[in-house]
Amino acid sequence: MPKLSDTMESGTILHWHVDVGDDVSAGDVLADIETDKATMELQSFDDGTVDQIIVGVGDQVRVGTTIALLVDEDEVDEQEVQVIDAPPNVEEAEVETADEPPVASPPPPVSEESSSRGLRVSPVARRLAEEHGVDLQTIQGSGPSGRIIKRDILQLVGATVETTAAAHTTVHGSETKVVAQTTSQPSIQPLAPVSPWQENRTEPLSNMRQIIAQRLVESKQTIPHYQVTMSFDLDPLLEMRTTLNEQLATTGVKLSVNDFLVRCCALAMARHPEFNASFGGDCILYHGPVNIGIAIALPAERGGGLVVGSIRNADQKSLRTISQESAYLSTKARESGLSVDEMADTTFTISNLGMFGVEHFTAIINPPNSAILAVGAAVEKPVVRQGELAVGHEMSATLSLDHRVIDGAMAALYLKALKELIENPASLLV
């Protein structure tokens, strides 16, 4: 497992592009690997034949672990083959017992047996792990043959918050009991459950989930957030969008509301360069390029989560270019994942839940940005236009801001500029 980014400590194989026996040349794509930041292509460093694939799809291994074996084409010599232990497959061990139907007599604690099978653990390490709710499967033992020893547990317990995991074990234990009780009295026919019975389960964090957890906690804990909300008359923009999409239908262009908002935000940023800034500890960093990030939710089958695609120099780009880039980023993010470059260097982020009918929400700033715009749906509602009650589309949007960089009045001025752009969309065309 090569180190594909500075902070990468482990990687997950998402897809193998090669099979055992395939001949490959240097530069050929061998696999897609999910790192802590992005999905990257692993290219072959050498020519050769794939002799073994050691780490399977979906398995996460540490940097430096042998994931496959490439041999010179002329040396199909078995002796060259060097088998290196891959970490035990967590999922396999857990799935085995998870599906077992509950039996009349109290079943043995499921977690214990499945989690420790095949592991080398010293007795005291096993006891400490139990006391602290540590999952032995997640530990690489430092003793002989990978034996998990006292020191490994103590280091882990010292470094992590232990209460959460301990609480989980307790819950799991009592859960097992309840199941046994209800099934041990066959005379009572319980009502069919409304929804399928869901077992308690634990899933290790994906790389992305780890990064989300880490970065957003950091953001929410260190950035003094505050929010400013404004409503926008969206009728002119919707009307223009309809017109443009009709007239451009044959060219394949289909502008979304979000594409307009990207351009609006970028132009408003150009008018208020103090928004295009980051807090630098003892200084404020003002960025030159206006790079608008768009939050993209990923489908559950790709593990869920979200990424922020970067539309660079968005203030310099036409609606059409923005639309194309935005569509490209969304599709690629959902299908194969974005590269580090495609996510880097944003200076402002837009998160849009309007398509789900959400009217209003607040977002957490995406560091090192100083602001994020949470966009709600354009809702048809009674509005007052020129003193008259009318029916129109209104959209609410809420800015979350870093008060260390942007004060309330500055935020208000920015929203005012944004409002002018959104409600007078002709200016977006020129």
Add this chain to the structure above:
Amino acid sequence: MTVATNNRVIEFRDALREAMSEEMRNDKRVFLLGEEVAQYNGAYKVSKGMLDEFGPKRVIDTPISESGFSGMAIGAAMRGLRPIVEFMSWSFSLVAADPILNNAAKMLYMSGGQFGCPIVFRGNDGAGGQLASTHSWCVESMYANVPGLKMAIPYDAYDAKGLLKSAIQDDNPVFFLESERLLSTTCHVPEEEYTIPFGKALIRRQGTDCTIIGFGRPLHFCLEAAEELAREGISCEVIDGRTIRPLDIDTMAASVTKTSACVVVDQSWPFASVGSEIASQLHAICFEALDNHVHRVHSDDVPTPYAYNLEQAYLPNKRKICEAVRSATYNA
């Protein structure tokens, strides 16, 4: 030689003599017999001056016939006396195996409680230094296997006096294992009478990372090793077992429960030994507390070599103990 102060320091051999003399003054049934114990003042001068004080009826020179004088002493013990038998070396006790194991140890049982055997067998045990295979016996593992006897191995002069007095006062046969290499070592020994109860181990050094258990002379190397290991950041608790039968497994287990690691140092051979017995008991009692199996340091599984360098390499020593502790604590 002896000075009446609270800080009196005497040799191990003096402490042994003091214990025997005090008990002989207190109890007319106690007497000493063995090769050269009387007129020659003892092969190792342990009984120096005792003939003069107690006379030839209570300090008796014997022929070179361990089987004979051991059997005679056992008979005396069965009839109500409290003999102390000195073996010049425990290596020579082998020819008396039948009386000391078959008679002394089993008498109370076989006589249905009619005859006890309040006797002390004492002498040098272990390698004295280039005495070669037949005269360097460590008999503790072999003899401790036999039910019905008690066994003590003192480490310093203080314990030598206290444990030997307890041995003489005990109503059971006691095998008292001294070391020629320790006879000249000194420490503070009170002039007043005191006894040290059997079955009470002594923590000679406190530590947190690994328990080292030893008896007698190897404790010296255990303490040396603990000192060296402390410089490496490994904190060792050194336990002096003091008596093998009864064995203070509770103190040992409490320490191992604290440290999670243990090295047993036993100068006898490894197979079916005191060391393997302690390891087995600790595995049973402290299983949940152990971070590694109990490690053992013994004399190597060969007859004792004569050559100086080979003998040093063969015996438990600081190097072997350090290596075992590093391994037991995963610092190898």
